[in-house]
Amino acid sequence: MMSIDNGQSLEILVRDAQAEDYTAMVATRGEAWWWIAQRTLINELQIKKNDIVCDAGCGVGIYTREIVRRFPNNQVWAVDFSVKSLNVLKLATNTSKVNTLVGDLINFKLPHPVDALLCTEAILHIPSEKLRVDAMKNLFDTLNPGGKIVIAVVPFTKRSTLKITDNRGKGGYYSYRFTPKELMDIVASAGFENIQVRGCVNFRGFIRSRLPKWLWWTDVMFSKFPFSAKFGHLIFCTAVRPKI
Helix, strand or coil, X not given: CCCCCCCXXXXXXXXXXXXXXXXXXXXXXXXXXXXXXXXXXXXXXXXXXXXXXXXXXXXXXXXXXXXXXXXXXXXXXXXXXXXXXXXXXHHHHCCCCEEEEECCCCCCCCCCCEEEEEEECCHHHCCCHHHHHHHHHHHHHHEEEEEEEEEEECECCCCCCCXXXXXXXXXXXXXXXXXXXXXXXXXXXXXXXXXXXXXXXXXXXXXXXXXXXXXXXXXXXXXXXXXXXHCCCEEEEEEECCCC
């Protein structure tokens, strides 16, 4: 069931319109980019046998599909506010292990908590600080005690031109770029602990495009170090919901 709008109705229209072509659109980032990003972020979830996993703000399921490929016996929830994007995902996976739910990050409710939660390039499109905080609290509530979250956003750096872009009504959508501290603070505000911020897809394109595939793991390993947050095309935060 669709939740309340939260100022994102225009983005839903854009995402629905993009759904059939979205995978091809983002493929322009390159095979190495996606190989590195999927392995960095999914590895950080530390998914175990019988863990229930949620991909929140999954879009057409670029990460969901990889989770299903690597963990075919785990139950997975895929949540997004674009019905057409979820339809693309269902066609791509075609497995009873994937459950889809239409809803936004602020209000969606699963029938039961999950053990691992991934949220990539989604919370940055929520168009106010208060609503982003509300979304983090909802993600916190979605996890079992002891459950882990990995949340990835686009960073604000010296190379960035704008902190905020708002192209709603112009065929686009709202986007907010986070500093590492801002990402850490919003995750902490929800009650998470063991919070770490690092970078994902750290090597610049001219380096990455020259790496043979067997060396792509070097970028994944680079993301293990805290200073990677200064270099990543994405920054991501890992955190745990306290057990008590």
